[in-house]
Amino acid sequence: MARAYNFAAGPGQLPETVLEQARDELVNWHDTQMSVMEMPHRGEIFKKIASESTQDLREILNIPANYKILFLSGGARTQFSMIPMNLAEKSVMAYVDTGAWSGYAIKEAKIYGEVEVVASGANHQYIDIPDYSSWNIPKNAAYLHYTDNETIHGVEFSAPPEAKNIPLIADMSSNLLSRPVDMNRFGLIYACAQKNIGPAGITVVIIRDDLLAREPFAFTPTMLRYTTHSTTDSLYNTPPTFCWYMAGLVFKWVKAQGGLEVLAKINQRKAEKLYNLLDHSDFYINSVKKPFRSRMSVIFNLADEKLNSTFLQESEKNGLLNLKGHKTKGGMRASLYNAMPEKGVDALISFMQDFEKRYA
Numbered sequence: 001m002a003r004a005y006n007f008a009a010g011p012g013q014l015p016e017t018v019l020e021q022a023r024d025e026l027v028n029w030h031d032t033q034m035s036v037m038e039m040p041h042r043g044e045i046f047k048k049i050a051s052e053s054t055q056d057l058r059e060i061l062n063i064p065a066n067y068k069i070l071f072l073s074g075g076a077r078t079q080f081s082m083i084p085m086n087l088a089e090k091s092v093m094a095y096v097d098t099g100a101w102s103g104y105a106i107k108e109a110k111i112y113g114e115v116e117v118v119a120s121g122a123n124h125q126y127i128d129i130p131d132y133s134s135w136n137i138p139k140n141a142a143y144l145h146y147t148d149n150e151t152i153h154g155v156e157f158s159a160p161p162e163a164k165n166i167p168l169i170a171d172m173s174s175n176l177l178s179r180p181v182d183m184n185r186f187g188l189i190y191a192c193a194q195k196n197i198g199p200a201g202i203t204v205v206i207i208r209d210d211l212l213a214r215e216p217f218a219f220t221p222t223m224l225r226y227t228t229h230s231t232t233d234s235l236y237n238t239p240p241t242f243c244w245y246m247a248g249l250v251f252k253w254v255k256a257q258g259g260l261e262v263l264a265k266i267n268q269r270k271a272e273k274l275y276n277l278l279d280h281s282d283f284y285i286n287s288v289k290k291p292f293r294s295r296m297s298v299i300f301n302l303a304d305e306k307l308n309s310t311f312l313q314e315s316e317k318n319g320l321l322n323l324k325g326h327k328t329k330g331g332m333r334a335s336l337y338n339a340m341p342e343k344g345v346d347a348l349i350s351f352m353q354d355f356e357k358r359y360a
Helices: 016-025 044-061 075-087 100-109 226-230 241-257 260-279 305-317 342-359
Strands: 067-072 093-097 115-120 144-147 168-171 188-192 203-208 297-302 332-335
Touching: 016 241, 044 067, 044 241, 067 226, 075 100, 075 168, 075 188, 075 203, 093 100, 100 115, 100 144, 100 168, 203 226, 241 260, 260 297, 260 342, 297 305, 305 332, 305 342
Parallel strands: 093 115, 093 144, 144 168, 168 188
Antiparallel strands: 067 203, 188 203, 297 332
């Protein structure tokens, strides 16, 4: 059966070979006569699955030994709370505001203490990232938090910001595994799975040992303490075992593609193709400034918004799904995550060119 190209922001498209392997192993995983979904999470079989996936991720990202890898529930929104509860140390928390998701993180952090917004793209409608020279990072900040890729506004950092000896924390929910990362630049990285890692339901947290040593606020629940999960290999409670297994399959798929260096080149090429179409058209509009354009989340509008519904109806008929933009932003959005093949982007471009010829 032919599969459509799914441009959804999340849950996003998964590699077809991963889905096929999961299908083949669903009822009887490796002759155990059990599905992964039925395995005891503290049993030796699942522990092996968990350990292997953790090691694969460590190899893919070249994660140093002084970082712990956690597989948690709750998505990025739970991390918006866990980070200040565990790491604020009753100090000011520094945040960068580059769009909707950083805004949600800032709003949540304010519940737990003083937040300093060191830079904001709000005055420019989030079409760029403020120049680093204008950032005012407090010297006593507990950490500096930023969102590496804003899926709603289509803005992405080309490189990590300079944190000035303050622990750097990154929400990489929508672009982790899309390119190499220098882990030594970060104190903590977190990412919900449903973009480049696996199905919705599990969240990856990579945290440096010195941050684990910080004292959480006294009211922090046991389940929301990083040490609870770091000392139990993320098995303190029953984790989302099937999602963890699926993430492990994706990690092996990433390695089979040649690793992050190879995927980064493919992702850059996919994005450049689509932006090239947008730049040479008056029919489609992308307002994000070029140096800050996201490779993962390409947003655009039709010059004639009356054609929006027609565009979406016809694109769906052509096997190009979920191109509607976020409800707060409108327009269109094409998510070009790892599992979106280049031929899927080519198909979208061909459709858009034909649509423009017929309706311009």
